[in-house]
Amino acid sequence: MDYEKMLNEAYLKIKRIGGDERFEIPKVESSIQGAFTVVKNFVHIAEYLRRDPKHMLKFFTRELASPGTLQGSNAVFQTRVNTRTIQQKLEDYVKEFVLCKECKRPDTKLIKEDRILTMKCEACGAKCAVKQLK
Ligand SMILES: [Zn+2]
Numbered sequence: 581m582d583y584e585k586m587l588n589e590a591y592l593k594i595k596r597i598g599g600d601e602r603f604e605i606p607k608v609e610s611s612i613q614g615a616f617t618v619v620k621n622f623v624h625i626a627e628y629l630r631r632d633p634k635h636m637l638k639f640f641t642r643e644l645a646s647p648g649t650l651q652g653s654n655a656v657f658q659t660r661v662n663t664r665t666i667q668q669k670l671e672d673y674v675k676e677f678v679l680c681k682e683c684k685r686p687d688t689k690l691i692k693e694d695r696i697l698t699m700k701c702e703a704c705g706a707k708c709a710v711k712q713l714k
Pocket residue numbers: 680681682683684685701702703704705706
């Protein structure tokens with residue numbers, strides 16, 4: 581393998597990691613209330629990730645296998661789930677719908693093309709297919 585090319589690739593990787601330091605997956609604030617789970621900062625998280633809260637809700641209701649609704653800035657799920665599980669699901673969401681699959685940056689948006697949801701990266705210009713939520 582070309583040594584110079586190898587060095588160059590190593591350098592690019594370092595640069596990328598450095599550039600991503602600003603982005604952190606938000607911490608979920610949730611509590612179980614009776615038979616329900618309330619995620620207090622759900623809409624704020626969606627805004628930070630620049631995603632439609634309804635799209636995020638759809639993902640969570642599927643992953644948690646529970647109906648859920650938006651109430652103000654909260655999401656309310658009709659099941660009891662601990663914060664750690666919700667945090668894990670949020671990380672799955674970010675990996676699937678926020679981070680560019682090419683450059684791993686969060687500077688992306690979801691666009692509809694021919695009725696198919698696609699992720700477009702504003703940093704590197706890549707277009708990636710994402711899971712379709714029905
Ligand atoms: Zn990208």
